[in-house]
Amino acid sequence: MTRRIIGVFLAFVLAIVGTLLVFGYVQRVRSTVADGQEPIHVLVAKTRIPAGTSGARIRSQKMAADVVMPKSSVPDGVLSDLPVDLDKLVVTADVQTDQLLLRGMFGQAGKFSGGLDIPEGMMAVTVSVLEPADVAQYVRPGSQIAIFGIAKLVDPEFKKQTGEDNHITEVILSRIGVLAIGSYGDNGQTASQAQDSGPLPAGNGTAANNTLHSSNIAINVTVAVDQEGATRLIHFAANDDLYLALLTDSSNVQPGRPLTDKNAAIP
Numbered sequence: 001m002t003r004r005i006i007g008v009f010l011a012f013v014l015a016i017v018g019t020l021l022v023f024g025y026v027q028r029v030r031s032t033v034a035d036g037q038e039p040i041h042v043l044v045a046k047t048r049i050p051a052g053t054s055g056a057r058i059r060s061q062k063m064a065a066d067v068v069m070p071k072s073s074v075p076d077g078v079l080s081d082l083p084v085d086l087d088k089l090v091v092t093a094d095v096q097t098d099q100l101l102l103r104g105m106f107g108q109a110g111k112f113s114g115g116l117d118i119p120e121g122m123m124a125v126t127v128s129v130l131e132p133a134d135v136a137q138y139v140r141p142g143s144q145i146a147i148f149g150i151a152k153l154v155d156p157e158f159k160k161q162t163g164e165d166n167h168i169t170e171v172i173l174s175r176i177g178v179l180a181i182g183s184y185g186d187n188g189q190t191a192s193q194a195q196d197s198g199p200l201p202a203g204n205g206t207a208a209n210n211t212l213h214s215s216n217i218a219i220n221v222t223v224a225v226d227q228e229g230a231t232r233l234i235h236f237a238a239n240d241d242l243y244l245a246l247l248t249d250s251s252n253v254q255p256g257r258p259l260t261d262k263n264a265a266i267p
Contacts, residue, residue, distance in 0.1 A: 049095040055086030149236035170258035180222040
């Protein structure tokens, strides 16, 4: 009889302990969920903030708004205000409307020129191309591209034989980096949108009815080049037509290797 009472008592104690453990576990889970839903004040861009904009300017022009979000849904480094130590730093890339402001977006202004992050020893050059020469607007900042030049050749013999001008197409720059698409300060302009600045005149290199000139959308593309590359690019951009090719790390592009109307049909 005594053993039975002891057994019942132990079972009762174990039941109480088990209940307390389960209750404690549930409370910890609830506490974790509640902590995850804790509201936090964060800054989001009210408008597009161009690369090179300082923290002081963002604050003075009220380019960011204070919003409340669940703490669990925001990334590390999110800013709830703009501390004074960011005043002289600048955003290193365009910040789009409604995008969260993160501390990691800011860097030293000395690395930038006019809002562009130009690689050491390089210079920025902007050229305009027409659709579809910009790879259907898939070219965007950070892309690696090759640039082809299309020019008219002085070829009296070909002209006499065919009645048409002879043209040459060749790679003028085999691999360069894209710094920006569009014009500085275009409100709402994203990397994949065209800079609609009106039609460009047809270059000297291709016929006016060529598909290169089938669109009136002109896209400004800013690239990083050295002096030799800038010279070639500016020469072709001013006198002839340009066509872009989007590259991957494994793309193999060799400069030169021209193709003309005369040898285009030769396999």
